[in-house]
Structure formats: C-alpha cells, structure tokens
Amino acid sequence: MTLSTRVITLKCRPEGVVDVNNFEIKEIDLVELQCGEILLRTVYLSLDPYMRGRMSAAKSYAGNFEVGEPLIARGVGEVILSESKAFTAGDLVVGMMKWADYSVIKHPETLRVIDVNKTPLPNYLGPLGMPGLTAWVGMKNIGKPKVGETLFVSAASGAVGQIASQMGKISGCRVVGCAGTDKKVSYLINQMGLDAAFNHNVEGDYLAALRRCCPEGIDINFENVGGKLLEAVLEQANDNARFVQCGVISQYNLPHDKRFGIRNIEHIHRKRIRMEGFIVGDHWDRLDEFISEMMVWLNSGAITYKLDITSGLERAPVAFIAMMGGGNFGKTLVQVDDEP
Structure with a gap:
C-alpha cells in the first residue's frame, strides 16, 4: 500500500x-x-x-x-x-x-x-531544544553573568530571550528586557520576574528607555533584535560589557541596502566591549550537560516558558x-x- x-x-x-x-x-x-x-x-x-x-x-x-x-x-x-x-x-x-x-x-x-x-x-x-541551548551557550560562554550586574535582553519574550532572561535572574543579575507589545512587557515583569521592561514598538527614543530602565548602565547585552536598538545599547553599555550576538531579527527581512548600519561602533574599542557571535550548532556536544541543568530549572519552577x-x-x-x-x-x- x-x-x-x-x-x-x-x-x-x-x-x-x-x-x-x-x-x-x-x-x-x-x-x-x-x-x-x-x-x-x-x-x-x-x-x-x-x-x-x-x-x-x-x-x-x-x-x-x-x-x-x-x-x-x-x-x-x-x-x-x-x-x-x-x-x-x-x-x-x-x-x-x-x-x-x-x-x-x-x-x-x-x-x-x-x-x-x-x-x-x-x-x-523550546527550553530543552535549540532555543534553550542557544540561550544557555550564549550566557555560559559569552555573557558570564555575575551577581549585581545588569543584563539587557532584546526580544525577551521570544524563544531564546525567555531563557536568557531567566538565566540572568538565576545568576543574581538585574534583568531588563524589551518586547513588541504591552502584553508581552507585562508578561516579562509579572510572570518572568524581570526588573524592568519596555515596548520597543512604542518607545520613540531607545536610548532614553535604556537610561530609564538601566540607570547603572548595561554589563551584558543578549542581542536578538539589532538595528537602532543595538546602537542604543552600545551607547548605554558599561566599560568591559559583554555582548552576546545571537541574532538581529529586525534586519532579516530587509534587503542589504535597506539594513541599518551601526553608527557608534567605536564604543566597542573605547569601552573595551567584548562582542561575540556564535552558532548553536557548534555546541551540540554539550547537549547532555545542558539538558541536565535545564531540567532541574524547569522542574523547580526557576524557569517558566x-x-x-x-x-x-x-x-x-x-x-x-x-x-x-x-x-x-x-x-x-x-x-x-x-x-x-
């Protein structure tokens, strides 16, 4: 048959x-x-x-x-x-x-x-799949959060952003995120426990929003959006900040000649910023280690998804x-x- x-x-x-x-x-x-x-x-x-x-x-x-x-x-x-x-x-x-x-x-x-x-x-x-592993590798290898630091996560309610944000909280960071609707922003604060968040589709001035939500600057940036938002984060970043370059979803649908070019890239060397990209497919050898830790967080309620x-x-x-x-x-x- x-x-x-x-x-x-x-x-x-x-x-x-x-x-x-x-x-x-x-x-x-x-x-x-x-x-x-x-x-x-x-x-x-x-x-x-x-x-x-x-x-x-x-x-x-x-x-x-x-x-x-x-x-x-x-x-x-x-x-x-x-x-x-x-x-x-x-x-x-x-x-x-x-x-x-x-x-x-x-x-x-x-x-x-x-x-x-x-x-x-x-x-x-989700949390035990590629998005979870992506956030886990980015935070472990590049973000390396420390107690008291400020972590900013763009698209924080997304597949990867949810995990990165909550890993920051587990590590004792002050975590700030952004999302594209007021409902998502409310979820970030009330369900995920972020310290502050803003709607990037409403804020006309990203830098003002970051200064309001991250008054002590940004120590770790988990980048999922790119474009003008990334430019503003570079402006508000502290010396020796770590930038986890995961994605730039705001640019993917745009032809190359319409994509936003970062105009303050000099902050990378002036502030001694470490900006590093990575591909999750290079880290499948750590899958068992990741699943073991993530399963504990899920079962304990430390991470919701x-x-x-x-x-x-x-x-x-x-x-x-x-x-x-x-x-x-x-x-x-x-x-x-x-x-x-």
Missing part, C-alpha cells in the same frame, strides 16, 4: 518580507522503507528565525533551502514503521524533519529518542510569517498531528 503525505515546499525565494506566495503545499507519495530507514509521523514542528536566511540564495551557515524542495525544521515525531535496529514503532524522537505529515528518514541516527513522562513534548523544541502553538501543517507558513513580524507570543510551534 502506498502512503501519501502533505509536504510544504519553498515555491520561490522571498525578496524582502516573506509572504504566503513563497510556500507551496503538495501531496506526494512516500517511497518504501529501505534497510536502516524509518517512517516518521510529525507531531510538532519548530519555526525559528534562522530559517529566513536559509530561504535566500545567499550563503548561510545552515545551508540554503532549495526551491521546489521540502522545508526542514526541528521537530518531534513518532516512529510508525522501522527498518532500523535503533528504533521501534512507537518511539518518540526529536530532530530535523520535513514540513510534512509523514517523512521517510534515511539517516535516523540523527534523531534522539525522548521521554514524554519527563516533560511535555513541546518542551523538547511560554509557547505559541498553531494547529495544522497548512498553517505553518502563516505562523512563520507572523513570527518574523513579531506576531507570536512565546516560542513558535506548529502542532501537525495529535500527540500519541
């Missing part, structure tokens, strides 16, 4: 802002399993800003998506059939998979078996577009099918 599946492909490369016309949903037949392969039913897909770079033709650290081919994301799935000795039907796994209802995984050794009894499945794509879950594979493009425009509230996931 031939099994068919829906799959979402990249129809054409976006020029500027991504829209629904860049995606196409198709119905395809799946090939029979070969030795070592598994058939996977997708349960959740993780949508993340780095995917925007993969949609363009420009060189990307993660490799480009091909026009006409299925899009790929980290996801949680259930093994339906297995020709691999390492997996059995019913196993729940996390790893890279297609934007599809079902996928034949030719190299299942890249997947990791997970346990729903330890934590809810969505957590494996908000998810923004959209139901239905067909709605994945709309969810991705909303995320890129700041329309999400928390970590963006798509629930493709019911949990087992």
